[in-house]
Amino acid sequence: MKRATRFILSALMTLALLAGWTQTAYAALGVDNVTPGTVVNNTATTLTITGTDFDATAVVLLDGFGALATSFLNSQTLTAVVPAGVPVGDYTLRVTTSAPDSQAWPGALHVTAPTPTS
Numbered sequence: 001m002k003r004a005t006r007f008i009l010s011a012l013m014t015l016a017l018l019a020g021w022t023q024t025a026y027a028a029l030g031v032d033n034v035t036p037g038t039v040v041n042n043t044a045t046t047l048t049i050t051g052t053d054f055d056a057t058a059v060v061l062l063d064g065f066g067a068l069a070t071s072f073l074n075s076q077t078l079t080a081v082v083p084a085g086v087p088v089g090d091y092t093l094r095v096t097t098s099a100p101d102s103q104a105w106p107g108a109l110h111v112t113a114p115t116p117t118s
Helices: 002-018
Strands: 030-035 038-040 045-052 059-062 069-074 077-082 089-096 102-112
Touching: 030 089, 030 102, 038 045, 045 089, 059 077
Parallel strands: 038 102
Antiparallel strands: 030 045, 045 077, 059 089, 069 077, 089 102
């Protein structure tokens, strides 16, 4: 029975290859740095995100807030705009692409209120 099972599996794999079925290989998405790490919430601020294997479908999100306007510069650099009015707090920054995974960096962004003036 084991030989028959191996033969059938081998035959099915061969047919799949002949039919043109392939498995898509995705590179390892990674986030290495986010600058600046602290922003004031009374003005829009552009973040620079560096990492690996970004693509033109990349979107930067702040967990608990949502998607940011994201620009793809190259496979190692994205920019994203944090709009004015984001609530004060610490945010996990997440990068998603067309690959089935995402990369999160907990505490990557600290949003503060403006310093009061006297």
